Amino acid sequence: MIKILENNGYLYIGILIIASIAIVHIKMLMIKKSNEFDKKINATINIFSSTTDINDIFNRLLENLYEILDYDIAISVLKNGNNFELTACHGCEEETNISSYLKDNKCIELLKKITKSGTTYYIKDLKKADYTNYSTGIELLLLYHMRSLFIIPIIYKENIYGAVIMLNHKKSAYNEGERANVFSFVRQVAIAIENATLFQKLKDVDKMKTDFLSTVSHELRTPLTSIIGFAEMVKRKFEGVIVEQLDLENDKNKIAVIKIKRDINIILSEGDRLSCLINDLLDISRMEAGKISLNMREIDIEEIINQVITLTNPIIRDKSVQVILNIRESLPKIMADKDKLLQVIINLISNAIKFTQQGCIVCTARAVEENVIVSISDTGIGIREEDKKNIFEKFSQVGDTLTNKPKGTGLGLAICKYIIEEHGGEIWVESEIEKGSDFSFSIPISRKK
Structure with missing residues:
Protein backbone atom coordinates (compact mmCIF):
# COMPACT_ATOMS: atom_id res chain seq x y z
CA MET A 1 0.00 0.00 0.00
CA ILE A 2 2.82 2.36 0.92
CA LYS A 3 4.62 1.53 -2.35
CA ILE A 4 1.48 2.34 -4.34
CA LEU A 5 1.19 5.72 -2.59
CA GLU A 6 4.83 6.40 -3.24
CA ASN A 7 4.40 5.55 -6.91
CA ASN A 8 1.31 7.80 -7.14
CA GLY A 9 3.25 10.59 -5.43
CA TYR A 10 5.98 10.36 -8.07
CA LEU A 11 3.29 10.32 -10.75
CA TYR A 12 1.65 13.47 -9.39
CA ILE A 13 5.03 15.21 -9.14
CA GLY A 14 5.79 14.18 -12.73
CA ILE A 15 2.45 15.50 -13.93
CA LEU A 16 3.04 18.80 -12.10
CA ILE A 17 6.50 19.17 -13.69
CA ILE A 18 5.14 18.41 -17.17
CA ALA A 19 2.24 20.85 -16.61
CA SER A 20 4.64 23.56 -15.43
CA ILE A 21 6.87 23.03 -18.46
CA ALA A 22 3.80 23.16 -20.74
CA ILE A 23 2.58 26.40 -19.13
CA VAL A 24 6.02 28.01 -19.51
CA HIS A 25 6.16 26.81 -23.13
CA ILE A 26 2.70 28.22 -23.85
CA LYS A 27 3.64 31.56 -22.28
CA MET A 28 6.82 31.71 -24.36
CA LEU A 29 4.83 30.95 -27.50
CA MET A 30 2.34 33.71 -26.58
CA ILE A 31 5.19 36.19 -26.03
CA LYS A 32 6.78 35.13 -29.33
CA LYS A 33 3.46 35.53 -31.16
CA SER A 34 2.92 38.92 -29.51
CA ASN A 35 6.40 40.08 -30.57
CA GLU A 36 5.83 38.80 -34.10
CA PHE A 37 2.49 40.61 -34.23
CA ASP A 38 4.09 43.85 -32.99
CA LYS A 39 6.79 43.56 -35.67
CA LYS A 40 4.17 42.90 -38.33
CA ILE A 41 2.09 45.89 -37.15
CA ASN A 42 5.12 48.22 -37.19
CA ALA A 43 6.19 47.02 -40.64
CA THR A 44 2.66 47.41 -41.97
CA ILE A 45 2.12 50.89 -40.46
CA ASN A 46 5.21 52.14 -42.32
CA ILE A 47 3.47 51.30 -45.61
CA PHE A 48 0.78 53.90 -44.89
CA SER A 49 3.28 56.74 -44.48
CA SER A 50 4.06 56.56 -48.22
CA THR A 51 0.63 57.75 -49.39
CA THR A 52 -1.69 60.67 -48.73
CA ASP A 53 -4.58 59.38 -50.84
CA ILE A 54 -7.48 58.46 -48.52
CA ASN A 55 -9.00 55.87 -50.90
CA ASP A 56 -5.59 54.25 -51.27
CA ILE A 57 -5.20 54.10 -47.48
CA PHE A 58 -8.63 52.44 -47.05
CA ASN A 59 -7.76 49.89 -49.74
CA ARG A 60 -4.37 49.14 -48.18
CA LEU A 61 -6.07 48.82 -44.80
CA LEU A 62 -8.15 45.88 -46.04
CA GLU A 63 -5.17 44.28 -47.80
CA ASN A 64 -3.02 44.42 -44.68
CA LEU A 65 -5.82 43.35 -42.33
CA TYR A 66 -5.90 40.02 -44.15
CA GLU A 67 -2.25 39.49 -43.16
CA ILE A 68 -3.18 40.00 -39.51
CA LEU A 69 -6.53 38.24 -39.36
CA ASP A 70 -8.29 36.07 -41.94
CA TYR A 71 -11.63 37.19 -43.31
CA ASP A 72 -13.94 36.13 -46.13
CA ILE A 73 -15.31 39.61 -46.81
CA ALA A 74 -14.00 42.99 -45.65
CA ILE A 75 -15.60 46.37 -46.30
CA SER A 76 -14.27 49.84 -45.45
CA VAL A 77 -16.62 52.81 -45.24
CA LEU A 78 -15.87 56.53 -45.02
CA LYS A 79 -18.04 58.80 -42.90
CA ASN A 80 -19.33 61.70 -44.98
CA GLY A 81 -21.57 63.95 -42.92
CA ASN A 82 -24.42 61.80 -41.64
CA ASN A 83 -23.88 59.04 -44.20
CA PHE A 84 -21.34 56.29 -44.81
CA GLU A 85 -19.79 55.75 -48.24
CA LEU A 86 -18.18 52.57 -49.54
CA THR A 87 -14.44 53.08 -50.18
CA ALA A 88 -13.19 49.49 -50.62
CA CYS A 89 -14.56 45.94 -50.61
CA HIS A 90 -12.53 42.73 -50.65
CA GLY A 91 -14.16 39.35 -51.22
CA CYS A 92 -17.46 40.74 -52.56
CA GLU A 93 -18.84 39.81 -55.95
CA GLU A 94 -18.85 42.68 -58.45
CA GLU A 95 -22.59 42.56 -59.05
CA THR A 96 -23.35 42.96 -55.34
CA ASN A 97 -24.52 46.49 -54.58
CA ILE A 98 -23.05 46.99 -51.11
CA SER A 99 -23.56 50.78 -51.32
CA SER A 100 -27.35 50.39 -51.31
CA TYR A 101 -27.23 48.43 -48.03
CA LEU A 102 -25.09 51.15 -46.48
CA LYS A 103 -27.98 53.54 -47.12
CA ASP A 104 -30.34 51.37 -45.08
CA ASN A 105 -31.50 53.41 -42.05
CA LYS A 106 -30.86 50.58 -39.58
CA CYS A 107 -27.38 50.03 -41.01
CA ILE A 108 -26.58 53.76 -40.72
CA GLU A 109 -27.96 53.77 -37.17
CA LEU A 110 -25.71 50.83 -36.21
CA LEU A 111 -22.58 52.38 -37.76
CA LYS A 112 -23.29 55.73 -36.06
CA LYS A 113 -23.71 53.99 -32.72
CA ILE A 114 -20.42 52.07 -33.10
CA THR A 115 -18.35 55.01 -34.32
CA LYS A 116 -19.76 57.32 -31.66
CA SER A 117 -18.97 54.82 -28.88
CA GLY A 118 -15.42 54.31 -30.17
CA THR A 119 -15.63 50.59 -29.37
CA THR A 120 -15.78 47.50 -31.58
CA TYR A 121 -18.95 45.53 -32.34
CA TYR A 122 -18.90 41.74 -32.58
CA ILE A 123 -21.61 39.22 -33.49
CA LYS A 124 -20.55 35.61 -32.95
CA ASP A 125 -23.44 34.09 -34.92
CA LEU A 126 -25.51 36.01 -37.47
CA LYS A 127 -28.09 33.21 -37.64
CA LYS A 128 -29.48 34.09 -34.25
CA ALA A 129 -33.00 35.52 -34.52
CA ASP A 130 -32.04 38.75 -32.69
CA TYR A 131 -29.71 39.77 -35.47
CA THR A 132 -31.76 38.64 -38.46
CA ASN A 133 -34.49 41.04 -37.39
CA TYR A 134 -32.09 43.93 -36.84
CA SER A 135 -31.33 44.97 -40.42
CA THR A 136 -32.21 43.98 -43.96
CA GLY A 137 -28.45 43.99 -44.61
CA ILE A 138 -28.07 40.89 -42.41
CA GLU A 139 -30.15 38.93 -44.95
CA LEU A 140 -27.55 39.70 -47.60
CA LEU A 141 -24.76 38.48 -45.33
CA LEU A 142 -26.63 35.24 -44.65
CA LEU A 143 -26.91 34.66 -48.40
CA TYR A 144 -23.10 34.67 -48.42
CA HIS A 145 -23.20 32.05 -45.59
CA MET A 146 -21.48 34.47 -43.22
CA ARG A 147 -21.68 33.69 -39.51
CA SER A 148 -19.34 36.15 -37.73
CA LEU A 149 -19.50 39.94 -38.01
CA PHE A 150 -16.82 42.27 -36.61
CA ILE A 151 -17.04 46.09 -36.98
CA ILE A 152 -14.12 48.34 -36.01
CA PRO A 153 -14.53 52.15 -35.86
CA ILE A 154 -11.81 54.27 -37.48
CA ILE A 155 -11.25 57.12 -35.04
CA TYR A 156 -8.37 59.47 -34.28
CA LYS A 157 -8.81 61.59 -31.14
CA GLU A 158 -12.34 62.93 -31.61
CA ASN A 159 -12.42 62.69 -35.40
CA ILE A 160 -14.58 59.87 -36.82
CA TYR A 161 -13.41 58.72 -40.26
CA GLY A 162 -15.49 55.59 -40.81
CA ALA A 163 -15.40 51.88 -40.03
CA VAL A 164 -14.12 48.49 -41.15
CA ILE A 165 -16.55 45.57 -41.42
CA MET A 166 -15.05 42.05 -41.33
CA LEU A 167 -17.05 38.90 -42.08
CA ASN A 168 -16.25 35.21 -41.69
CA HIS A 169 -18.17 32.06 -42.63
CA LYS A 170 -17.16 30.48 -39.30
CA LYS A 171 -19.17 30.95 -36.13
CA SER A 172 -17.20 32.75 -33.34
CA ALA A 173 -14.34 33.26 -35.81
CA TYR A 174 -12.42 35.87 -33.82
CA ASN A 175 -11.30 35.53 -30.20
CA GLU A 176 -10.84 38.42 -27.79
CA GLY A 177 -7.07 38.72 -28.35
CA GLU A 178 -7.43 38.80 -32.14
CA ARG A 179 -10.13 41.46 -31.93
CA ALA A 180 -7.94 43.58 -29.64
CA ASN A 181 -5.01 43.30 -32.07
CA VAL A 182 -7.12 44.39 -35.04
CA PHE A 183 -8.61 47.28 -33.07
CA SER A 184 -5.05 48.41 -32.16
CA PHE A 185 -3.96 48.18 -35.81
CA VAL A 186 -6.93 50.18 -37.11
CA ARG A 187 -6.29 52.90 -34.53
CA GLN A 188 -2.74 53.25 -35.89
CA VAL A 189 -4.02 53.47 -39.47
CA ALA A 190 -6.44 56.20 -38.34
CA ILE A 191 -3.39 58.44 -37.79
CA ALA A 192 -2.42 58.00 -41.47
CA ILE A 193 -6.00 58.88 -42.48
CA GLU A 194 -5.85 61.98 -40.26
CA ASN A 195 -2.57 63.05 -41.93
CA ALA A 196 -4.02 62.43 -45.41
CA THR A 197 -7.11 64.48 -44.54
CA LEU A 198 -5.02 67.39 -43.26
CA PHE A 199 -2.80 67.18 -46.35
CA GLN A 200 -5.85 67.34 -48.62
CA LYS A 201 -7.17 70.37 -46.70
CA LEU A 202 -3.81 72.10 -47.14
CA LYS A 203 -3.86 71.31 -50.87
CA ASP A 204 -7.37 72.74 -51.15
CA ALA A 289 -1.13 75.08 -61.53
CA GLY A 290 1.35 73.37 -63.89
CA LYS A 291 0.35 75.63 -66.78
CA ILE A 292 3.88 76.65 -67.83
CA SER A 293 5.71 74.65 -70.49
CA LEU A 294 9.30 75.14 -71.62
CA ASN A 295 10.22 76.05 -75.19
CA MET A 296 13.47 74.09 -75.37
CA ARG A 297 16.08 74.99 -77.98
CA GLU A 298 19.84 75.27 -78.33
CA ILE A 299 21.12 78.54 -76.83
CA ASP A 300 24.37 80.35 -76.02
CA ILE A 301 24.47 81.12 -72.28
CA GLU A 302 27.21 83.77 -72.67
CA GLU A 303 25.03 85.68 -75.15
CA ILE A 304 22.13 85.70 -72.67
CA ILE A 305 24.30 87.02 -69.80
CA ASN A 306 25.66 89.79 -72.08
CA GLN A 307 22.10 90.72 -73.06
CA VAL A 308 21.04 91.00 -69.39
CA ILE A 309 24.06 93.14 -68.48
CA THR A 310 23.12 95.55 -71.32
CA LEU A 311 19.51 95.67 -70.06
CA THR A 312 20.56 96.44 -66.46
CA ASN A 313 23.08 99.20 -67.31
CA PRO A 314 20.47 102.00 -66.85
CA ILE A 315 19.75 100.73 -63.30
CA ILE A 316 23.39 101.17 -62.15
CA ARG A 317 23.88 104.55 -63.83
CA ASP A 318 23.38 106.43 -60.53
CA LYS A 319 25.19 103.85 -58.34
CA SER A 320 28.87 103.19 -57.64
CA VAL A 321 28.48 99.66 -58.94
CA GLN A 322 29.99 97.82 -61.90
CA VAL A 323 28.59 94.68 -63.54
CA ILE A 324 31.43 92.55 -64.98
CA LEU A 325 31.28 89.51 -67.23
CA ASN A 326 34.09 87.04 -66.50
CA ILE A 327 34.02 83.95 -68.72
CA ARG A 328 37.46 82.50 -69.43
CA GLU A 329 36.57 79.43 -71.44
CA SER A 330 34.54 78.50 -74.47
CA LEU A 331 31.19 77.17 -73.28
CA PRO A 332 29.09 74.45 -74.94
CA LYS A 333 25.60 75.39 -76.05
CA ILE A 334 22.79 74.17 -73.84
CA MET A 335 19.20 73.06 -74.39
CA ALA A 336 16.97 75.53 -72.55
CA ASP A 337 14.05 77.94 -72.75
CA LYS A 338 15.77 81.22 -73.66
CA ASP A 339 13.07 83.55 -72.29
CA LYS A 340 12.80 81.66 -68.98
CA LEU A 341 16.59 81.60 -68.53
CA LEU A 342 16.71 85.31 -69.37
CA GLN A 343 14.10 85.86 -66.63
CA VAL A 344 16.26 83.98 -64.08
CA ILE A 345 19.47 85.90 -64.86
CA ILE A 346 17.65 89.28 -64.89
CA ASN A 347 16.21 88.45 -61.48
CA LEU A 348 19.56 87.43 -59.98
CA ILE A 349 21.49 90.43 -61.37
CA SER A 350 18.69 92.86 -60.38
CA ASN A 351 18.75 91.47 -56.83
CA ALA A 352 22.54 91.86 -56.70
CA ILE A 353 22.23 95.51 -57.81
CA LYS A 354 19.44 96.14 -55.28
CA PHE A 355 21.55 94.95 -52.33
CA THR A 356 24.94 96.36 -53.44
CA GLN A 357 25.54 100.05 -52.79
CA GLN A 358 29.12 100.07 -54.06
CA GLY A 359 31.61 97.61 -55.45
CA CYS A 360 31.09 95.14 -58.25
CA ILE A 361 28.85 92.34 -59.47
CA VAL A 362 30.68 89.56 -61.32
CA CYS A 363 28.89 87.18 -63.68
CA THR A 364 30.73 83.94 -64.43
CA ALA A 365 29.91 80.72 -66.28
CA ARG A 366 31.87 77.49 -66.55
CA ALA A 367 31.37 73.93 -67.74
CA VAL A 368 31.56 71.30 -64.99
CA GLU A 369 31.11 67.70 -66.13
CA GLU A 370 27.64 67.51 -67.76
CA ASN A 371 26.48 70.96 -66.55
CA VAL A 372 27.04 74.64 -67.18
CA ILE A 373 27.21 76.54 -63.87
CA VAL A 374 26.35 80.25 -63.86
CA SER A 375 27.26 82.40 -60.82
CA ILE A 376 26.27 85.97 -59.93
CA SER A 377 28.57 87.31 -57.17
CA ASP A 378 28.19 90.68 -55.45
CA THR A 379 29.88 92.72 -52.71
CA GLY A 380 26.59 93.67 -51.08
CA ILE A 381 25.12 93.34 -47.60
CA GLY A 382 25.06 89.52 -47.58
CA ILE A 383 22.43 87.14 -46.19
CA ARG A 384 22.09 85.93 -42.61
CA GLU A 385 22.58 82.21 -42.01
CA GLU A 386 19.00 81.78 -40.73
CA ASP A 387 17.60 83.42 -43.89
CA LYS A 388 19.46 81.13 -46.33
CA LYS A 389 17.25 78.08 -45.75
CA ASN A 390 14.09 80.02 -46.74
CA ILE A 391 15.53 82.31 -49.40
CA PHE A 392 14.01 80.31 -52.29
CA GLU A 393 10.58 79.94 -50.65
CA LYS A 394 7.53 81.89 -51.86
CA PHE A 395 7.07 85.33 -50.26
CA SER A 396 10.42 85.06 -48.48
CA GLN A 397 12.29 88.36 -48.17
CA VAL A 398 15.62 89.31 -46.63
CA GLY A 399 15.81 92.30 -44.31
CA ASP A 400 14.08 93.77 -41.27
CA THR A 401 10.33 93.57 -41.91
CA LEU A 402 9.72 96.88 -40.11
CA THR A 403 12.65 99.12 -41.03
CA ASN A 404 14.48 97.65 -44.00
CA LYS A 405 12.03 95.51 -45.96
CA PRO A 406 13.00 95.47 -49.65
CA LYS A 407 10.46 96.22 -52.33
CA GLY A 408 8.87 93.26 -54.05
CA THR A 409 6.67 90.26 -53.41
CA GLY A 410 9.40 87.84 -52.39
CA LEU A 411 8.51 85.65 -55.38
CA GLY A 412 11.49 86.29 -57.66
CA LEU A 413 13.81 83.63 -56.25
CA ALA A 414 10.96 81.11 -55.90
CA ILE A 415 10.25 81.60 -59.63
CA CYS A 416 13.98 81.19 -60.40
CA LYS A 417 14.06 77.93 -58.43
CA TYR A 418 11.02 76.58 -60.28
CA ILE A 419 12.44 77.46 -63.72
CA ILE A 420 15.90 75.98 -62.99
CA GLU A 421 14.45 72.76 -61.54
CA GLU A 422 12.15 72.40 -64.56
CA HIS A 423 15.33 72.46 -66.67
CA GLY A 424 16.72 69.62 -64.55
CA GLY A 425 19.19 71.88 -62.73
CA GLU A 426 19.78 73.20 -59.22
CA ILE A 427 20.08 76.66 -57.64
CA TRP A 428 21.88 77.59 -54.42
CA VAL A 429 23.42 80.50 -52.51
CA GLU A 430 26.61 81.13 -50.55
CA SER A 431 26.81 84.33 -48.52
CA GLU A 432 28.47 86.17 -45.65
CA ILE A 433 27.08 89.24 -43.88
CA GLU A 434 28.77 92.50 -45.03
CA LYS A 435 30.89 90.57 -47.57
CA GLY A 436 28.40 89.69 -50.28
CA SER A 437 26.49 86.85 -51.84
CA ASP A 438 27.07 84.30 -54.58
CA PHE A 439 23.97 82.90 -56.31
CA SER A 440 24.68 79.97 -58.62
CA PHE A 441 22.64 77.62 -60.74
CA SER A 442 23.39 74.62 -62.92
CA ILE A 443 21.83 73.69 -66.25
CA PRO A 444 22.46 70.29 -67.86
CA ILE A 445 24.28 70.54 -71.19
CA SER A 446 22.07 67.72 -72.44
CA ARG A 447 18.70 67.89 -70.70
CA LYS A 448 17.62 64.75 -68.82
CA LYS A 449 14.41 63.27 -70.10
Missing part, protein backbone atom coordinates in the same frame (compact mmCIF):
# COMPACT_ATOMS: atom_id res chain seq x y z
CA VAL A 205 -6.36 75.91 -49.28
CA ASP A 206 -3.23 76.23 -51.44
CA LYS A 207 -5.31 75.84 -54.62
CA MET A 208 -7.78 78.47 -53.38
CA LYS A 209 -4.87 80.84 -52.70
CA THR A 210 -3.37 80.18 -56.17
CA ASP A 211 -6.73 80.71 -57.87
CA PHE A 212 -7.28 83.90 -55.85
CA LEU A 213 -3.83 85.28 -56.78
CA SER A 214 -4.40 84.47 -60.44
CA THR A 215 -7.85 86.11 -60.50
CA VAL A 216 -6.76 89.23 -58.60
CA SER A 217 -3.63 89.60 -60.75
CA HIS A 218 -5.66 89.43 -63.97
CA GLU A 219 -8.19 91.93 -62.60
CA LEU A 220 -5.41 94.35 -61.61
CA ARG A 221 -3.47 94.05 -64.85
CA THR A 222 -6.17 95.55 -67.12
CA PRO A 223 -6.72 98.85 -65.23
CA LEU A 224 -2.98 99.13 -64.52
CA THR A 225 -2.18 98.88 -68.24
CA SER A 226 -4.63 101.76 -68.83
CA ILE A 227 -3.07 103.83 -66.02
CA ILE A 228 0.47 103.40 -67.41
CA GLY A 229 -0.73 104.07 -70.97
CA PHE A 230 -2.55 107.29 -70.05
CA ALA A 231 0.39 108.43 -67.85
CA GLU A 232 2.78 108.00 -70.81
CA MET A 233 0.35 109.89 -73.05
CA VAL A 234 0.08 112.74 -70.50
CA LYS A 235 3.88 112.88 -70.26
CA ARG A 236 4.27 113.15 -74.05
CA LYS A 237 1.56 115.81 -74.38
CA PHE A 238 2.88 117.77 -71.42
CA GLU A 239 6.51 117.78 -72.54
CA GLY A 240 5.78 118.09 -76.27
CA VAL A 241 2.91 120.62 -76.30
CA ILE A 242 2.15 122.29 -72.97
CA VAL A 243 5.71 123.01 -71.80
CA GLU A 244 6.55 124.68 -75.13
CA GLN A 245 3.69 127.16 -74.61
CA LEU A 246 4.75 128.14 -71.08
CA ASP A 247 7.01 130.98 -70.10
CA LEU A 248 9.82 129.07 -68.36
CA GLU A 249 11.51 132.35 -67.41
CA ASN A 250 8.75 132.67 -64.85
CA ASP A 251 9.93 130.95 -61.62
CA LYS A 252 6.44 129.73 -60.72
CA ASN A 253 6.01 128.08 -64.13
CA LYS A 254 9.46 126.56 -63.93
CA ILE A 255 8.84 125.06 -60.44
CA ALA A 256 5.40 123.79 -61.54
CA VAL A 257 6.87 122.06 -64.63
CA ILE A 258 9.57 120.36 -62.51
CA LYS A 259 6.97 119.12 -59.99
CA ILE A 260 4.59 117.83 -62.68
CA LYS A 261 7.41 115.99 -64.50
CA ARG A 262 8.52 114.44 -61.20
CA ASP A 263 4.98 113.36 -60.32
CA ILE A 264 4.35 111.82 -63.75
CA ASN A 265 7.67 109.92 -63.54
CA ILE A 266 6.67 108.63 -60.10
CA ILE A 267 3.34 107.36 -61.54
CA LEU A 268 5.18 105.60 -64.36
CA SER A 269 7.94 104.07 -62.18
CA GLU A 270 5.45 102.86 -59.54
CA GLY A 271 3.18 101.57 -62.31
CA ASP A 272 6.09 99.61 -63.80
CA ARG A 273 6.97 98.26 -60.36
CA LEU A 274 3.38 97.19 -59.72
CA SER A 275 3.27 95.61 -63.17
CA CYS A 276 6.35 93.53 -62.28
CA LEU A 277 4.71 92.42 -59.01
CA ILE A 278 1.55 91.35 -60.86
CA ASN A 279 3.62 89.46 -63.44
CA ASP A 280 5.39 87.63 -60.58
CA LEU A 281 2.03 86.69 -59.02
CA LEU A 282 0.74 85.45 -62.37
CA ASP A 283 3.94 83.46 -62.99
CA ILE A 284 3.83 81.74 -59.60
CA SER A 285 0.13 80.92 -59.90
CA ARG A 286 0.66 79.43 -63.38
CA MET A 287 3.64 77.44 -62.13
CA GLU A 288 1.69 76.02 -59.20
